[in-house]
Amino acid sequence: MNELQQMLDDTVTRLFGDLVTKESLQDAETWEESEAVWPDALWRSVEENGLTQPVTPEIMGGVGANWADSYVIARAAGYYAAPIPLVETILGSWLLSRCGLTPPEGTLTVAPVREGESLEVDANGLSGRVTSVPWGRRAGHVVVIARGGAGPIIVLVEGSSAIIEEDCNMAREARDTLIFDNALVVDSAPLTDALGRNPIHLYGAMLRAAQIAGAVQRVLEEGVQYAKDRIQFGRPIAKFQIIQQYLATVGSQSAAAGAAAQNAFRAADRGDPLLDIAAAKVVAGDAATTAASIVHQTHGAIGFTYEHSLHFSTRRLWSWRGEFGGEAYWAEILGRSVARRGADALWSDLTARQAGL
């Protein structure tokens, strides 16, 4: 880790460690019968510490760091299951800045326009319906990519300009449907070519991969700790070799998810990260599946209770692996690209893509 990364890591560890508690996670969940509690203190300190716009240039109010540095923030957001739109704000701000727009303060979210959905923008405003918008109801502003007359446009609107149908993922994190009907456009610009056609989807996948890597590390640690504490047959279950072998498997998966996600962030700094991000989402998604099932097995019945905190991480793993495209979606993109390039190009493409500087 370089100095900046170390500093960011220290900050997020302290901050999330203090402020993301089991109670706050519980309160932040969406239930039919009760209102989710917004962890205001958490959000404010994240903002005060400059964690919401790490990759936005300084002249636009950001930190001016790169993606490789910001990896530690996204990973920590996953490790601690921080119930706030942090990575969404990081992404939205960066996209705006890359298109020459100054990001607003406060919470931002990005709308992944999924297959079959579309958003249109014209002189009257923004219109259309998008589902599964992370933290939609909490977003001060929403960043979307809409169809304009001359091509894709990045559009910033206020969250309050949408009609909101509340929904949530398996982790009961807000994933809302937003309906825009000639919503007032706060700012807009043509989407910068270098960002590719659907950067919300792409970089959203990258950020989720980092969150998954963090959450896999978290469940690994919980599994290890539980195995040392739980006594059966007169000894800690960690003494049973099968438990050791299970957790070693999670250890390897955690290392792989971290390596793949970090590589994707580094690729994002280099440019043209499509295939690295695809690989990261696949590897992280696979790790999520394996880790969640093994760590639940290790925990026995207590891990199946709402009372125990394991599920705050495992339900996020199951949710995040699908968000912004699941393993099959990204594997298909990667696979088609590899097939198109042909067998002889695979090795040189791989080494060139990961060649570093």
Added chain:
Amino acid sequence: MPSLHFEPCDLPPEAETLRGEVREFLAETMAGYPVAKRAKSWVGQDRDFSEKLGARGWLGMTWPKKYGGHERSMLERYVVLEEVLAAGAPVGGHWIADRQSGPLLLEFGTEKQRQLICPRIARGELIFAIGMSEPDSGSDLASIRTRAVKVDGGWVVNGTKIWTSEAHLADYMVALFRTDTDPDDRHAGMSQFLVDMTNPGVTARPIRNITGDLSFNEVSFVDAFIPEDMIVGEEGGGWKQVMAELKFERAGPERYLSSFILLTALIREISQNPGERAAVTLGRLVAHLGTLRQMSLSVAGMQNAGEDPALAGSIVKDLGGIYEQDMPKIAHELIGADPMLMNGGDFEKALAYVTQASVSFSLRGGTREILRGIIARGLDLR
């Protein structure tokens, strides 16, 4: 809990320059080399090829010049390793010597042993074997029974090593023998020796493996006399040295690139316009391949920085084994081939070979279960 973090490693520009040179060399030297042979990867044998690599300065790369080395970085060496593996070059002749026997001698050997052996390894002239396993001692290596008894001027050895790769071709073996039958600690009382395979008391008998190849051996020692200056390192220090050696053995890119030729053959088979299922499957394989490469490179970076790669190497080998054993399974499911050994095409032959060989990937160099035990220890579970 210790971190399982793999720090990303950037290759320096000189390593990328070197990559170009290696590719050019391989394109030339390997032209027309059949896929079925390439699929054997690092267990393929060709002394001539090894000597050519040596002549280019690509063996013993990191060693001091005075021992025939080239004083290049671990990262430059890594590039050569991954390039020859990806090409399916027949590197079996020098692989063990370059990877572990040479480094072992440089670390623990006498000046005379280094002078005698290392320059010749670096020239690609010497094939080495690793004499660790015995009929009754596999995973439980500390239970070995082959004995070296001290006599005037040296040692007399009796016993049997088994599964010794390339022993029938090898010039030397680095062997672990028991030199004290009644030590206080079960990890004490073992020592390593440099065994000249022309020794009349040493006989290597090849054991055919399931692929039909003669590659590993049973090696018997019958009153084999070993001169005293052929003990490697400290008497009784064998266990510690073997553990150091296994780090070299487990950390390399061969632990995920053994089946690369099958992957490229599979890509040819599914064509440039695959169906959805083929694309998804291929993409998943390549996602894991790319990640394994990142991790393997990170291990090389650790070695370059002088850090201990034991835990990280075990993780890569564990994941590499899963990936490589999935590959023939996936190729089988996707293509549904019925590989013919005589008249089958390249893909069929590669598939047939890797299907059979891959069962050994999670055995040799330490079984999956043993590696996971090491990882579990890294997690502080034992």
